[in-house]
Amino acid sequence: EVQLVQSGAEVKKPGESLKISCKGSGYNFPKSWIGWVRQMPGKGLEWMGIIYPGDSDTRYSPSFEGQVIMSADKSITTAYLQWSSLKASDTAMYYCARLDYYGSGSYHYWGQGTLVTVSS
Amino acid sequence: SYVLTQPPSVSVAPGKTARITCGGNNIGGKSVHWYQQRPGQAPVLVIYYDTDRPSGLPERFSGSNSGNAATLTITRVEAGDEADYYCQVWDSSSVIFGGGTKLTVL
Numbered sequence: 022e023v024q025l026v027q028s029g030a031e032v033k034k035p036g037e038s039l040k041i042s043c044k045g046s047g048y049n050f051p052k053s054w055i056g057w058v059r060q061m062p063g064k065g066l067e068w069m070g071i072i073y074p075g076d077s078d079t080r081y082s083p084s085f086e087g088q089v090i091m092s093a094d095k096s097i098t099t100a101y102l103q104w105s106s107l108k109a110s111d112t113a114m115y116y117c118a119r120l121d122y123y124g125s126g127s128y129h130y131w132g133q134g135t136l137v138t139v140s141s
Numbered sequence: 142s143y144v145l146t147q148p149p150s151v152s153v154a155p156g157k158t159a160r161i162t163c164g165g166n167n168i169g170g171k172s173v174h175w176y177q178q179r180p181g182q183a184p185v186l187v188i189y190y191d192t193d194r195p196s197g198l199p200e201r202f203s204g205s206n207s208g209n210a211a212t213l214t215i216t217r218v219e220a221g222d223e224a225d226y227y228c229q230v231w232d233s234s235s236v237i238f239g240g241g242t243k244l245t246v247l
Contacts, residue, residue, distance in 0.1 A: 056236065058184075058238075065225075065227065065239075065240050065241040066178075066184065066227050066238040066241070067238065068235065068237070068238060071236075080235075082235055082236075116183055116184070121189075124234065125171075125172045125190075125231050126172075126174075126231075127174035127186055127189040127190070127229065128174075128184075128186060129186050129189070129195065131183040131184055131185070132183065133183055134183050
């Protein structure tokens with residue numbers, strides 16, 4: 022059974038750093054793209070980018086380039102999303118999802134989401 | 142950049158048919174995927190590659206795509222179908238989501 026399990030909710034202050042995780046199981050983790058999606062409170066889905074764990078090839082949405090870093094450790098089948106200096110506007114639910122085909126495909130499997138709250 | 146336009150809301154009575162549109166320039170030339178998101182839950186794929194249904198999904202869900210609009214159709218709507226629905230395509234190596242449509246079951 023394919024599963025993506027994300028790390029728990031985080032409460033941080035502005036300016037702090039953060040790294041959240043997404044552990045995949047039940048499939049060939051290195052050979053499937055993992056995407057990250059942001060959902061701000063009461064808003065829609067926003068695509069942040071994707072990473073190919075096999076070689077860490079990463080593609081960012083122009084809206085998120087330079088704002089976050091995506092990484093992956095294939096030895097422990099885990100993908101990461103990190104911030105070096107959080108802002109209040111980073112408050113959102115963040116989902117990881119497995120892509121079935123780069124360039125035209127869909128996200129068949131999703132993590133449960135990680136709620137990030139940034140507040141002073 | 143490519144824009145997908147969805148109506149903010151659609152309302153339908155139980156047992157009737159709901160149609161949710163997703164407009165985009167020549168969207169018929171792209172593959173469209175649809176997600177359902179119930180309150181407090183992660184999105185769930187309901188239609189992929191325009192018309193395919195994931196295994197286990199009721200046949201009440203179907204999709205079409207032509208010209209400048211794709212449509213998600215839900216027949217015999219049930220209370221449990223009340224959710225937000227998002228369309229998704231790829232454009233210039235980026236994933237694009239529509240703004241989402243809230244389906245209300247009256």
